[in-house]
Amino acid sequence: MTDLPPPPEPLPHPVVDNHCHLDIARDGEALPVEEALAAAASVGVTRIVQIGCDVERARWAVDAAATYDALVAGVALHPNEAPRVADLDAAMAGIEELAQAHDKVRAVGETGLDHYRTGEDGRAAQVESFRRHIDLAKRLGKTLVIHDRDAHHEVLRVLDEEGAPERWVMHCFSGDALFARACLDRGAYLSFAGTLTFKNAEPLRGALRMTPSDRLLVETDAPFLTPSPHRGRTNASYLVPVTMRSMAEVRGDDLEALCAAVDGNTSEAFGGVWGR
Secondary structure, X not given: OOOOOOOOOOOOOXXXXXXXXXXXXXXXXXXXXXXXXXXXXXXXXXXXXXXXXXXXHHXXXXXXXXXXXXXXXXXXXXXXXXXXXXXXXXXXXXXXXXXXXXXXXXXXXXXXXEOOOOOHHHHHHHHHHHHHHHHHHHHHOOEEEEEEEOOXXXXXXXXXXXXXXXXXEEOOXXXXXXXXXXXXXXXXXXXXXXXXXXXXXXXXXXXXXXXXXXXXXXXXXXXXXXXXXXXXXXXXXXXXHHHHHHXXXXXXXXHHHHHHHHHHHHHHHOOOOOOO
Protein backbone atom coordinates (compact mmCIF):
# COMPACT_ATOMS: atom_id res chain seq x y z
CA MET A 1 0.00 0.00 0.00
CA THR A 2 1.61 3.25 -1.13
CA ASP A 3 0.87 6.97 -1.26
CA LEU A 4 -2.15 6.96 1.02
CA PRO A 5 -2.64 10.38 2.65
CA PRO A 6 -1.90 10.66 6.37
CA PRO A 7 -4.84 10.51 8.79
CA PRO A 8 -6.31 13.90 9.77
CA GLU A 9 -7.06 15.05 13.30
CA PRO A 10 -10.08 13.15 14.70
CA LEU A 11 -13.46 14.83 14.69
CA PRO A 12 -15.05 16.00 17.96
CA HIS A 13 -18.26 14.05 17.23
CA PRO A 14 -18.83 10.91 15.10
CA VAL A 15 -20.10 11.23 11.54
CA VAL A 16 -21.11 8.86 8.74
CA ASP A 17 -19.51 8.48 5.32
CA ASN A 18 -22.78 8.08 3.46
CA HIS A 19 -21.28 7.01 0.11
CA CYS A 20 -18.26 4.76 -0.24
CA HIS A 21 -16.99 1.99 -2.54
CA LEU A 22 -14.84 -0.22 -0.33
CA ASP A 23 -14.75 -2.86 -3.08
CA ILE A 24 -13.10 -0.63 -5.69
CA ALA A 25 -9.32 -0.30 -5.84
CA ARG A 26 -7.69 2.78 -7.32
CA ASP A 27 -4.17 2.13 -8.56
CA GLY A 28 -4.10 -0.99 -6.39
CA GLU A 29 -4.41 1.04 -3.20
CA ALA A 30 -7.75 -0.10 -1.73
CA LEU A 31 -7.51 -0.85 1.97
CA PRO A 32 -8.75 -4.22 3.22
CA VAL A 33 -12.21 -3.71 4.71
CA GLU A 34 -11.15 -4.27 8.31
CA GLU A 35 -8.31 -1.75 7.94
CA ALA A 36 -10.55 0.77 6.21
CA LEU A 37 -13.16 0.57 8.97
CA ALA A 38 -10.56 0.81 11.72
CA ALA A 39 -8.83 3.80 10.10
CA ALA A 40 -12.17 5.58 9.69
CA ALA A 41 -13.28 4.87 13.26
CA SER A 42 -9.97 6.16 14.63
CA VAL A 43 -10.81 9.68 13.34
CA GLY A 44 -14.51 9.63 14.22
CA VAL A 45 -16.05 8.17 11.05
CA THR A 46 -17.87 5.36 12.78
CA ARG A 47 -20.43 4.32 10.14
CA ILE A 48 -20.37 3.92 6.36
CA VAL A 49 -22.89 3.37 3.56
CA GLN A 50 -21.34 0.92 1.09
CA ILE A 51 -22.67 1.38 -2.45
CA GLY A 52 -22.80 -1.39 -5.07
CA CYS A 53 -23.00 -0.20 -8.68
CA ASP A 54 -23.91 -3.35 -10.62
CA VAL A 55 -25.39 -6.71 -9.68
CA GLU A 56 -22.05 -8.26 -8.73
CA ARG A 57 -20.89 -5.28 -6.68
CA ALA A 58 -24.33 -4.93 -5.13
CA ARG A 59 -24.08 -8.51 -3.93
CA TRP A 60 -20.67 -7.66 -2.42
CA ALA A 61 -22.21 -4.65 -0.67
CA VAL A 62 -25.02 -6.75 0.84
CA ASP A 63 -22.57 -9.37 2.09
CA ALA A 64 -20.32 -6.69 3.59
CA ALA A 65 -23.20 -4.98 5.36
CA ALA A 66 -24.32 -8.32 6.78
CA THR A 67 -20.77 -8.95 8.04
CA TYR A 68 -19.73 -5.60 9.53
CA ASP A 69 -21.76 -3.68 12.11
CA ALA A 70 -20.48 -0.32 10.84
CA LEU A 71 -21.89 -0.82 7.34
CA VAL A 72 -25.23 -0.60 5.59
CA ALA A 73 -25.65 -1.08 1.85
CA GLY A 74 -27.08 0.57 -1.23
CA VAL A 75 -27.71 -1.47 -4.38
CA ALA A 76 -28.36 -0.36 -7.96
CA LEU A 77 -27.17 -0.20 -11.53
CA HIS A 78 -24.96 2.86 -11.85
CA PRO A 79 -26.27 5.13 -14.64
CA ASN A 80 -23.15 4.47 -16.71
CA GLU A 81 -23.74 0.73 -16.34
CA ALA A 82 -27.35 0.86 -17.51
CA PRO A 83 -26.60 1.30 -21.25
CA ARG A 84 -24.13 -1.62 -21.11
CA VAL A 85 -26.61 -4.12 -19.66
CA ALA A 86 -27.79 -6.66 -22.21
CA ASP A 87 -31.03 -7.47 -20.34
CA LEU A 88 -32.29 -4.62 -18.15
CA ASP A 89 -35.24 -6.68 -16.91
CA ALA A 90 -32.94 -9.41 -15.60
CA ALA A 91 -30.50 -6.94 -14.08
CA MET A 92 -33.27 -5.05 -12.30
CA ALA A 93 -34.72 -8.32 -11.02
CA GLY A 94 -31.30 -9.05 -9.53
CA ILE A 95 -31.12 -5.62 -7.91
CA GLU A 96 -34.63 -5.99 -6.49
CA GLU A 97 -33.76 -9.37 -5.00
CA LEU A 98 -30.65 -7.92 -3.37
CA ALA A 99 -32.57 -4.89 -2.10
CA GLN A 100 -34.74 -7.29 -0.11
CA ALA A 101 -31.96 -9.67 0.91
CA HIS A 102 -31.13 -8.12 4.29
CA ASP A 103 -32.53 -5.44 6.58
CA LYS A 104 -29.20 -3.59 6.37
CA VAL A 105 -29.83 -2.80 2.71
CA ARG A 106 -31.11 0.71 3.28
CA ALA A 107 -30.80 2.32 -0.16
CA VAL A 108 -31.52 1.92 -3.83
CA GLY A 109 -28.62 3.66 -5.51
CA GLU A 110 -26.60 5.01 -6.89
CA THR A 111 -28.89 5.53 -9.83
CA GLY A 112 -29.64 8.62 -11.87
CA LEU A 113 -28.21 10.26 -14.98
CA ASP A 114 -24.70 10.97 -16.25
CA HIS A 115 -24.32 13.17 -19.33
CA TYR A 116 -20.54 13.33 -18.93
CA ARG A 117 -19.52 9.71 -19.53
CA THR A 118 -22.59 8.51 -21.44
CA GLY A 119 -23.42 10.05 -24.79
CA GLU A 120 -26.74 10.59 -26.51
CA ASP A 121 -26.97 6.97 -27.67
CA GLY A 122 -27.07 5.68 -24.10
CA ARG A 123 -29.26 8.26 -22.40
CA ALA A 124 -32.62 6.62 -23.08
CA ALA A 125 -31.36 3.51 -21.29
CA GLN A 126 -30.22 5.66 -18.37
CA VAL A 127 -33.62 7.30 -18.07
CA GLU A 128 -35.43 3.95 -18.19
CA SER A 129 -33.11 2.52 -15.55
CA PHE A 130 -33.54 5.62 -13.37
CA ARG A 131 -37.33 5.37 -13.57
CA ARG A 132 -37.22 1.73 -12.52
CA HIS A 133 -34.96 2.48 -9.57
CA ILE A 134 -37.27 5.27 -8.39
CA ASP A 135 -40.18 2.85 -8.53
CA LEU A 136 -38.19 0.21 -6.65
CA ALA A 137 -37.19 2.62 -3.88
CA LYS A 138 -40.82 3.66 -3.40
CA ARG A 139 -42.20 0.12 -3.45
CA LEU A 140 -39.65 -1.14 -0.92
CA GLY A 141 -39.49 1.97 1.26
CA LYS A 142 -35.76 2.43 0.64
CA THR A 143 -33.75 5.62 0.37
CA LEU A 144 -33.05 6.69 -3.22
CA VAL A 145 -29.42 7.72 -3.86
CA ILE A 146 -29.01 9.81 -7.01
CA HIS A 147 -25.93 10.21 -9.18
CA ASP A 148 -26.19 13.43 -11.20
CA ARG A 149 -23.38 14.48 -13.48
CA ASP A 150 -24.04 17.30 -15.94
CA ALA A 151 -27.74 16.36 -15.91
CA HIS A 152 -29.32 18.59 -13.27
CA HIS A 153 -32.51 19.57 -15.05
CA GLU A 154 -33.10 16.14 -16.56
CA VAL A 155 -32.74 14.49 -13.14
CA LEU A 156 -35.39 16.80 -11.69
CA ARG A 157 -37.66 16.29 -14.69
CA VAL A 158 -37.64 12.51 -14.25
CA LEU A 159 -38.11 12.83 -10.49
CA ASP A 160 -41.06 15.15 -10.98
CA GLU A 161 -42.65 12.79 -13.49
CA GLU A 162 -42.20 9.71 -11.31
CA GLY A 163 -42.61 11.32 -7.89
CA ALA A 164 -39.72 11.25 -5.45
CA PRO A 165 -39.70 8.73 -2.61
CA GLU A 166 -39.99 9.80 1.01
CA ARG A 167 -36.20 9.84 1.48
CA TRP A 168 -33.72 10.71 -1.25
CA VAL A 169 -30.13 11.87 -1.40
CA MET A 170 -28.25 13.88 -4.00
CA HIS A 171 -24.96 12.03 -3.88
CA CYS A 172 -21.86 14.20 -4.38
CA PHE A 173 -23.96 17.30 -4.87
CA SER A 174 -22.47 19.24 -7.77
CA GLY A 175 -24.82 22.16 -8.39
CA ASP A 176 -25.02 25.78 -7.37
CA ALA A 177 -27.30 27.46 -4.83
CA LEU A 178 -30.19 27.71 -7.30
CA PHE A 179 -30.10 23.99 -8.06
CA ALA A 180 -29.71 23.23 -4.36
CA ARG A 181 -32.92 25.16 -3.69
CA ALA A 182 -34.76 23.16 -6.36
CA CYS A 183 -33.62 19.88 -4.80
CA LEU A 184 -34.38 20.98 -1.24
CA ASP A 185 -37.86 22.11 -2.24
CA ARG A 186 -38.47 18.53 -3.39
CA GLY A 187 -37.29 17.08 -0.08
CA ALA A 188 -33.69 16.11 -0.86
CA TYR A 189 -30.76 15.59 1.44
CA LEU A 190 -27.63 17.13 -0.11
CA SER A 191 -24.40 15.18 0.30
CA PHE A 192 -21.11 17.03 -0.05
CA ALA A 193 -17.83 15.35 -0.98
CA GLY A 194 -14.17 16.31 -1.35
CA THR A 195 -15.02 18.37 -4.43
CA LEU A 196 -16.11 21.07 -1.97
CA THR A 197 -12.43 21.71 -1.20
CA PHE A 198 -11.36 22.27 -4.82
CA LYS A 199 -10.30 25.80 -5.80
CA ASN A 200 -12.86 26.05 -8.62
CA ALA A 201 -15.80 24.98 -6.43
CA GLU A 202 -17.15 28.37 -5.30
CA PRO A 203 -20.66 27.70 -6.75
CA LEU A 204 -20.72 24.47 -4.74
CA ARG A 205 -19.66 26.31 -1.60
CA GLY A 206 -22.49 28.75 -2.24
CA ALA A 207 -24.92 25.81 -2.29
CA LEU A 208 -23.47 24.54 0.98
CA ARG A 209 -23.92 27.90 2.69
CA MET A 210 -27.64 28.02 1.94
CA THR A 211 -28.47 24.39 2.75
CA PRO A 212 -30.30 24.01 6.08
CA SER A 213 -28.28 22.13 8.68
CA ASP A 214 -30.93 19.40 8.90
CA ARG A 215 -30.50 18.47 5.19
CA LEU A 216 -26.68 18.15 5.09
CA LEU A 217 -24.71 14.92 4.62
CA VAL A 218 -21.02 14.20 4.01
CA GLU A 219 -19.32 11.52 1.92
CA THR A 220 -16.09 10.45 0.28
CA ASP A 221 -17.19 8.53 -2.84
CA ALA A 222 -13.95 6.70 -2.05
CA PRO A 223 -11.65 5.79 -3.62
CA PHE A 224 -12.45 8.84 -5.78
CA LEU A 225 -12.82 12.62 -5.19
CA THR A 226 -10.05 12.93 -2.61
CA PRO A 227 -10.23 16.34 -0.88
CA SER A 228 -7.50 18.94 -1.14
CA PRO A 229 -4.67 19.03 -0.22
CA HIS A 230 -4.57 15.32 -1.16
CA ARG A 231 -6.37 15.63 -4.50
CA GLY A 232 -5.17 13.01 -6.98
CA ARG A 233 -4.32 10.45 -4.31
CA THR A 234 -6.50 7.57 -3.15
CA ASN A 235 -9.52 8.54 -1.07
CA ALA A 236 -10.87 6.59 1.91
CA SER A 237 -13.44 7.12 4.64
CA TYR A 238 -10.79 8.21 7.15
CA LEU A 239 -10.44 11.45 5.13
CA VAL A 240 -14.02 12.59 5.84
CA PRO A 241 -12.70 14.94 8.59
CA VAL A 242 -10.94 17.01 5.91
CA THR A 243 -14.25 17.65 4.17
CA MET A 244 -16.15 18.16 7.44
CA ARG A 245 -13.72 20.84 8.56
CA SER A 246 -14.05 22.57 5.21
CA MET A 247 -17.85 22.43 5.50
CA ALA A 248 -17.73 24.02 8.96
CA GLU A 249 -15.35 26.73 7.79
CA VAL A 250 -17.40 27.60 4.70
CA ARG A 251 -20.63 27.79 6.71
CA GLY A 252 -19.14 29.46 9.77
CA ASP A 253 -20.47 26.61 11.93
CA ASP A 254 -19.11 25.10 15.09
CA LEU A 255 -17.46 21.86 13.99
CA GLU A 256 -18.81 19.66 16.78
CA ALA A 257 -22.36 20.92 16.31
CA LEU A 258 -22.16 20.42 12.54
CA CYS A 259 -20.82 16.88 12.98
CA ALA A 260 -23.68 16.06 15.35
CA ALA A 261 -26.20 17.41 12.83
CA VAL A 262 -24.70 15.45 9.92
CA ASP A 263 -24.58 12.27 12.00
CA GLY A 264 -28.25 12.57 12.93
CA ASN A 265 -29.26 13.56 9.40
CA THR A 266 -27.62 10.44 7.98
CA SER A 267 -29.56 8.18 10.32
CA GLU A 268 -32.76 9.92 9.27
CA ALA A 269 -31.88 9.79 5.59
CA PHE A 270 -31.04 6.09 5.62
CA GLY A 271 -33.87 4.77 7.72
CA GLY A 272 -32.45 4.67 11.25
CA VAL A 273 -29.33 4.16 13.33
CA TRP A 274 -26.99 1.23 12.79
CA GLY A 275 -23.64 0.13 14.15
CA ARG A 276 -24.05 1.50 17.67
